[in-house]
Amino acid sequence: MTEKDLQEITQFLQWMENPWIISLFIALTIWALVWKGIALWKAAENGSKPWFVALLIVNTLGILEIIYIFYFSKKKSLLEERG
Numbered sequence: 001m002t003e004k005d006l007q008e009i010t011q012f013l014q015w016m017e018n019p020w021i022i023s024l025f026i027a028l029t030i031w032a033l034v035w036k037g038i039a040l041w042k043a044a045e046n047g048s049k050p051w052f053v054a055l056l057i058v059n060t061l062g063i064l065e066i067i068y069i070f071y072f073s074k075k076k077s078l079l080e081e082r083g
Contacts, residue, residue, distance in 0.1 A: 028061060035062035035069070042073040 015021065036055060043052040051068055058064055 032059065032061045032065075035065035039065035039068045039073075042069055046073055048072075 039055050040052060043055055051072065055065060055068060
């Protein structure tokens with residue numbers, strides 16, 4: 001390792017010790033877990049195995065989960081009501 005590499009690693013570690021960064025990381029983790037839990041619950045209720053597996057494996061900080069909850073999970077519910 002060069003001196004420059006060590007300096008970059010030291011700067012990164014100092015940056016990661018910032019309380020704001022730690023707080024942001026914790027907040028994003030909680031945000032993602034809440035949406036993932038809701039989406040997985042709805043996918044299991046709807047019996048949608050492909051969505052369940054995709055939601056379980058792919059981590060998008062809640063984006064894919066929100067799309068599933070508000071678009072795809074309701075789409076199936078509306079079809080069941082008509083049929």
